[in-house]
Amino acid sequence: MKSLQEIDVKPRVHEQPAQLPGPAGKPVHDMPPENRCEPDDQLFRVVDRLHHSAIASATLGISPISLLQAWQDWALHLSISPGKQQQILRKLFRKQVRLAKYTADYACRGQAAGCCIEPLPQDRRFSAKGWEKFPFNFYAQSFLLSQQWWHNITTDVSGVTGRHERLVEFYARQFLDVWSPGNFALTNPEVLETAVREGGANFVRGFSYMLDDAMKAARLSPDEPPAYAPGRNVAVSPGKVVYRNQLMELIQYAPATDSVHAEPLLLVPAWIMKYYILDLSPENSLVRYLVAQGFTVFCISWVNPDERYRDIGLEDYVKLGVMAALDAVEAISGSKRIHTAGYCLGGTLLAMAAAAMARDGDDRIATQSMLAAMVDFNEPGELGLFIDESQLAFLEDVMWQKGYLDQWQMAGAFQMLRSQDLIWSRLVRDYLLGQRRDDNDLMAWNTDATRMPYRMHADYLRQLYLNNELARGQFRIDGREVHLEDIRAPVFAVGTTGDHVAPWKSVFKLVNLFDTDVEFVLTSGGHNAGIVSEPGHPRRTYRKLAYSYGDPHPNASDWQEQEPELKGSWWPEWSRWLKQNSSGSVPARDIGSAERGYPPLCDAPGTYVKVK
Known part of the structure; x- marks a missing residue:
């Protein structure tokens, strides 16, 4: 697998060189004096940070x-x-x-x-x-x-x-x-029945699985080729990278129809994981579905940062991510109006950019779709238990040493939220029952985590989770506050009933925060599986709300009880809504635009997604 250093990042036309700015695009040495410490004070602070980092290695990063x-x-x-x-x-x-x-x-x-x-x-x-x-x-x-x-x-x-x-x-x-008695062989009837039936062979297999996992964790055995890899059997929708800067690559997908809707669609995934949750296997790829519906689809693929990105902040992700992508999409497509969609924290990032654009009179966003994305972090679910001043100060010191938050720390926090399903049931199945579950594309993606820059992670935990600045109208871009109520583009929002990352009632709050029409869908499934919900997926259901700006604001619980449940996937509802908010059709577009300075750079899925 390529490392970041092996990737060709030589500047091309409309491709930014990989020099890394400090917060909000400013070099670190240009930071104001009040943000610096005296040499002696800084030394004492370094001692504290090193000590906290040592403690964190024994407490899994928990204060x-x-x-x-x-x-x-x-x-x-x-x-x-x-x-x-x-x-x-x-x-x-x-x-x-x-x-x-x-x-x-x-x-x-x-x-x-x-x-x-x-x-x-x-x-x-x-x-x-x-x-x-x-x-x-x-x-x-x-x-x-x-x-x-x-x-x-x-x-x-x-x-x-x-x-x-x-x-x-x-x-x-x-x-x-x-x-739990289910975690022990002698008190679990399923384990005992399997042992009697197989003559104890399940324990032999389980012990071999445990040794194999231990050797992999200690890096004593060679890495096996993954069952799923971007560009091989996931993230295989045809397309090209048409723009690259130090934070993201922008992919444009090949059209599947002779004519396309006039407004292109930009997808903004979360930066915590790789982008291809939106482009898994061909049969459940949201990207492929949208292309087949006649949309010109662009998608951001975030870089997997290392220590060189330590001073990249949240505002840099807004500007070098969403806003830079919008500029490229406009230039390539020739359309002044662009559909946008953000998944998870990518949706939060999109809301920040949309509010800043609305504040500045930029009306290029035709519609805004928020997929399992919060803008009000007052009730973030059990994930909020890990966020207080003590925990943030501790975590910032841990990240300060390396310059980023490592993948295993993020994965550990999310697994604790669902320990029954993600930890104990797996240990029982693998080591006591001796049953290895075959990987699927969603499970493989879930293990393909990314690092997060020190400053950006501290910014979003402190400004969003701790202080809830976005919902309060206190979040600043370019030194000025942005307000969600300035957004006037129609909004389509999706919450999932089993979401432990973005609880659906917290997602629902955007109905009350945006001064615009909102179509809200509540679908069955969890944070990931509820979004990857292709037509034909078994046992999928959803409810929908069409809220018109100016109507009385609904109560989430009351609406859920009163609204009938519909069978099937929410994807066709979204496609219908996007088409309803499109202005017509144009001939299918070529990929990139060399004459406008955006020639194709390489085949999708690009290079950043392959960085480990």
């Missing part, structure tokens, strides 16, 4: 102070709440009585009248038939009651701040998940 503050807040308030103490003791006694009655009924009659407790709808750990038999049903019921009791202990303690309560409850749940 121990932040966690200690939460537990201290909870424990101290619980210690002066005798009523709460009596309540949880009474709950413990009642749960023990229910469990004893359940066990006695089963011992006497061979079955119980009913379960003590039902697992939550998303908890599938005890869904197999084997968990209905004794003693495994006892193990499962006992564990679920314990889990519920700890939820009672960690919540509704008077005086504890809301964030500390959520943090304590989250980590208590993570700790309990470790001791």
Whole structure:
């Protein structure tokens, strides 16, 4: 695989040289004096940062102070709440009585009248038939009651701040998940049944898988060629890179129809992962679907930054990413109006650019589509548990040493949010059942993470997650505030019911923040799988809302309860909406425009996506 240094970045026509600016495009040495430290003070600060980085290697990047503050807040308030103490003791006694009655009924009659407790709808750990038999049903019921009791202990303690309560409850749940009876061979009926059926061969296979994973983690075995690789079996939609600068490559895809809609479409993916979530295998590629619908599609492919990018900030991503891409799309297509769509944080970035353009009287954005993208970070879900002043200061010091946030740190945080599905179920399946799940394109993409520059990551965590500056109208571009209510282009927004990264009710808030018409779709699935929802995908459903600017603002929960569920993919709804907001058709466009200074540079998927 090519490294960044091996990629040809020689300047071409309309291709920026790879010199890297400081914040907002300024060289680091031009930073104002108040942002610099005296030499002695800087030395002491360096000592602190190195010490924090050393601690982070043992805590997976989590601030121990932040966690200690939460537990201290909870424990101290619980210690002066005798009523709460009596309540949880009474709950413990009642749960023990229910469990004893359940066990006695089963011992006497061979079955119980009913379960003590039902697992939550998303908890599938005890869904197999084997968990209905004794003693495994006892193990499962006992564990679920314990889990519920700890939820009672960690919540509704008077005086504890809301964030500390959520943090304590989250980590208590993570700790309990470790001791689930499903995680151990002797208390998991599926594992025991498999061992009897296969004569223990599952344990032999599982042990070999564990050794193989350990050697790969320690880099003691050669890397196997990946099952999916960009340009081989994913990211294979035909096209060319038509523009490149130090932050992104812009891909234009080949037309699939003789005529195309007059307005081209620019896709802005998140910079956390590689762009090809939008162009996976041919059968579930959103890019390929849009091209077949007659759209001229452009897509940004972000660079995978290293230490040289440490001083690239969030504003640089707006200017050198979205705005530079819009300039190129306009020049190549000849269209003054451009459809835009942003996925995840790419949508947030697009909203920043759109608000700045609206502020400055630039009306090139014809429509704005927000795919699982938040603009209000007041309630970011469980991901927000990792964001407070202590955690950010700690994380900034970790990133300062390397100049970027490494992939494994991001992956670890996201896996903790869904530890049942992404950690423990995988360990049981691989190492106890001896079953290796074949990779699919979405799983392969999910492991193809990117690094993030020190300054940019600190900017977006502090300005968006911690201070919520974009929704409050305090975020600045070119030194001036941008306001989401300035956006007048019609908006299409998508939320997903199982989203743990951008909870759909937080995405829904843009209906109230944009002063324009909004068509909102709530689809089944998670943050990634809900977006990759091609027509014909089994069991997909969605709801839709057509909000007209000036109407009373809807309540998210009320709307969800009242709106009927529709079968199928949301992609045709989006295509219909884009066509409805297009002005007609033109002959299919050639790729690039040499006469305008944008000749094709190389075949899609380009070079940046291949940098590890």
